Amino acid sequence: MSELKPVYIPKSKHPRIVIIGAGFAGIHLAKALKNKPFQIVLIDRNNFHQFQPLLYQVATSGLEPDAIVFPIRKIFRNYKNFVFRMTDVEKVNAEHKNIQTDIGIINYDYLVLATGSTNNFYGLKDVEYNSIGLKTIQESLDIRSDVLQNIEKANQSDKNEIRRLNTSIVIIGAGPAGVEMAGAFAEFKKFIYPKDYPELRDFPLQIHVVEAGNEVLSAMSKKSSTDSLKDLEKMQVKVHLGTAIKSFDGKTVVLSSGETIKSSNLIWTAGVKGQFPDGIENENIVQGNRIAVDEFNRVKGREYVFAIGDVASMQTEKYPKGHPMVAPTAIQQGQLLAKNLMRKQEDWKPFNYLDKGSLATIGKRKAVADFGKLHFRGKIAWFIWSTVHLISISGFKNKLRVGLNWMNNYFSYDKGNRLIIRKYKR
């Protein structure tokens, strides 16, 4: 239960914009308000910004965690109008223009919810309890440690069933996160596993991807979908299309086809839903647990409350279910909101999403890229994918770290971060 005293925030003569969430949306909004006549109060439960598109590389030992997270305070070092508070926001009290956090109450003139999304297990409680999602750096470290600990368990046992159970990995969902994760594990299987675990030579890693739809990467072009499926199959990933997961007790994955897979490693990438604190009226919560907003990202019926990024659902003719939950939507909405807040209300511009194309990588030198009608595959697509990701990562040091890691992996196929950092599970 939070204390109801006010949180200390230095006084300012400017209106206060409280931004909840230092993801892509919140960070880009705050950056665009640098030294403008507003007091920016940025809040996050973590003291870092995370680059979610590369979480899978931490989970599969390709990158160290601090290559893809960046301290929030460092990003805003030279801002004169910036305050950061690390706390969890519990409730929005829009009637009183304040929010309740676990360290007290914070008042606002404008409130921006940029709280992103979380795993959606669609009510499958046993799956939620026994699997690991891929939404945070903590989860990607859990995946890395769990998978490696389970392989150690397999190596320590002389029982075939324990060896098989602990050397199977099942990934639920064949969107970009699932496909990229499967490709990275397939490279681990080919280039690392035989050298690190020679005693398990009769138990090669088994990698399964389970997808309820009829294709992988269904949000991309047909060509990308077919090409990436071929790549995955070539890399010995077993893809189960048109198949949903029904249950998982920690050892047996039961599929809608009736098939079962013995595995102690279940990774969930099959869906996300909006996340936000209490206090949002039910009539403003729409499909995918997102908050309905108008064309200026204003929460319906609330003049001073906005939602941007994954958590916001702006339904338009072109996007009847809201815009895609991707980084460019979050960045563009954050940047436009900053501009609008600096204009007179009658001059506000509505949001118009600029689709910059889609990319996914299946492994080294293997990727697919769609830019409108243009489709690329293989080395070219992989090069575009690497460049776009390097440019997008926050901070020069992080860019350098990721770039050097990739160069090393490019030539050596080594994944040097295969460390078990979490507590050992018996």
Ligand SMILES: Cc1cc2nc3c(=O)[nH]c(=O)nc-3n(C[C@H](O)[C@H](O)[C@H](O)COP(=O)(O)OP(=O)(O)OC[C@H]3O[C@@H](n4cnc5c(N)ncnc54)[C@H](O)[C@@H]3O)c2cc1C
């Ligand atoms: C594995 C993975 C791969 C992805 N790959 C791509 C890709 O290749 N390309 C692409 O464009 N997009 C990709 N995405 C999607 C992209 O990362 C999201 O669309 C984007 O992060 C949304 O930004 P956001 O600012 O809305 O939310 P987020 O980036 O999720 O940030 C939300 C922030 O809010 C904070 N927060 C939430 N609730 C509270 C609270 N109550 N109190 C305090 N703080 C709170 C969280 O700690 C977090 O820092 C990927 C996502 C995942 C999970």
